[in-house]
Amino acid sequence: MKKLLLGNEAVARGIYEAGVKVVASYPGTPSTEITENIAKYDEIYSEWAPNEKVAAEVAIGASFGGSRAATCMKHVGFNVAADPLFTASYTGVNGGLVVCIADDPGMHSSQNEQDTRMLAMAAKIPVVEPSDSGECKEYIKLAYDLSEKFDTPIILRLTTRVAHSQSLVEICDREEVEFKAYEKNPMKTVMMPAMAKKRHIYVEQRLKDMSEYAENCSLNTVEMNDTKIGIISSGICYQYAKEAFPNASFLKLGMVYPMPEKLIKDFASKVDKVYVIEELDPVIENHCKILGIDVIGKDTFSLLGEYSTNFIKKAIDGKDVNTFTIDEQVPVRPPVMCPGCPHRGMFYVLKKLGMSVCGDIGCYTLGALAPLQSIDFCVCMGASIGMAHGIEKTGNKEFKNKTVAIIGDSTFMHSGITGIVDIVYNKGVSTVIILDNSITGMTGHQDNPTTGYTIKKEVTSQVDLVKLCQAVGIENVVVADPFDVLNFEKVVKAEVVKEEPSVIISRRPCALLKGVKFPGPLTIDKEKCVNCKQCMKIGCPAISLKDGKVEIDKTQCNGCGLCTKMCKLGAIGGGNNE
């Protein structure tokens, strides 16, 4: 039976069919739906771990324990999980171990555009890369065989367009895999210098063996057609190139590290010109150049962003597409915080007080955009707290008593706690605001250790943020509702001037959570409204000007009521779920 599946759903299906028993991940666009779909299979134990490092360690443990295991993350999650994975490359596996990593060329939802293949090469972990959903499922099953055959973790690399595109997939049954026998072998699984030196020899030999394997494996395929143009490509770029030049000859690499030598040389010798088409870094191109093959790559294409069919066509034959044109500037439509979003009240206060804000990764990063424009800095998961502490330690008066770190509940669990411990231990006085909206919002509502539910929605123990902060030595812990803007302002003012560290827990559930009820669309009393536009300062997408008058869009407003607190004339009312 064939089904239309998202690339990520197909990866999940492949993991299921391959008999995997344990999957641990941390959500991150564009990888999240892999683990969300895994959670639907009762034969697999799955979990949201607090971060990618822990998730990778759980998967490594499960592999040592004899079962097939997986961990899934976005590209920047690989940085967090790099520590265990670089050494798991040395230990190798017992049960097969596959690490699914989704890159985001074009940065649809990311803070950088790093290429997982580069980090994988540094870790000496082999990489396979599918180009559609069918291959996602097929490659992951093959990856488990390779993992066990060559005693190595395998990375399945995805990019956004593969992860988030649907195509047809043949559905098969799950094949249960027996536990691999465990034999105690510290020379392989305890990495101290004496053992690791020996394992490094193995790792280098393994890469040679796999490079040999790559010469004839089913993952790398040659399609000889017209020999004027030869294209070496992989992943989504293969699909674009095929669309652009269906009659060209292709070498499609499904295994992008390590790469074959003879196969590439042989292909190159049969065509007039060789183009290497790959998004981001010149990984295949450099390999070809080391082999002494004259290829056309990044000089013609780009190191930046996503490719497309037209882009490839134009780069190779110079042909442009004739299209309709627009003769004026069209306003951009950046993403915004939803109507009813709890973060909006907090940002209103921080902007009003002129705070310098160290931001973090989540929906609330949108607080950097107009009109709230509160966030000054944002680097990576958990960085807000360390940055606030660093700024404080400069002694620069410009930031004194007016700097805060803001971090979401899930991001705090991911890598915020260590930052707080640093502040306490090193006598810092920073103020940290934890945005507790009862869910991991940005990636589409995943549970986390603060929500009280597991990935399968089973009730579990819930990390108490107040007690946790107190336990590590924060004496000033205040819980405040960000929609009570008057009180929230008072609390922030009081905490930032203290010569002690503080944590403010800004607590209000995400407006999109089931169970969060609002009274329905509000209306503006035209008699009372003087068009002062105070209500527009909160940047709610439901409030805009229509013919010069402030108006509330009924299709967007849910009646959260934050705007009523801005209106001194009491002109906004209604909201009885009419």
Place this chain on the structure above:
Amino acid sequence: MNKSIMIVGVGGQGTLLASRILGNVAIKQGFDVKVSEVHGMSQRGGSVVTYVRYGEKVYAPIIDKGGADIILAFEQLEAYRYLDYLKNDGKLIVNTQQIDPMPVIIGAEQYPENILGKIEKKGVSMISVDATKLALEAGNVKAVNVALIGVLASKMNIDKQVWLDVIKETVPEKFYEVNVSAFELGYNCK
């Protein structure tokens, strides 16, 4: 010959569901199908675009400029923004709803005037429809997406029953009735 259909709109308008319905309709015709969507940051009330391509054999899951046979636009400004994706002989179906983006709300930019008139002047084959009205008539403003799918279906050469079957399989049971009436209103509107 492959068909390429783009669905554009504002995050939260239900474009994803519309593209899934269309993708499943194409499968029932026995075609190779690819559907591409965007999640995460791009979804939060931002400009959202999904691509549906079907035919004998489909390679690229996304549609490039000048490549769309049909653009189904849930909002006027988004129709305008993606107009250069339409083939010269392509068809634009546009919902007349206007949603101000944040730069317009805060007064930094202006919502372009008379978008539909300007598009028509360029010689684009265009159908405009007030789908919000149709959805309200059907009983739920959220059914805008299925009302627009109804309009799209009326312009495509695929048996109506196939669309209805797919809607039944795709939408939650309790919203089935309202979605079917939204579909019918869209299908019969012009």
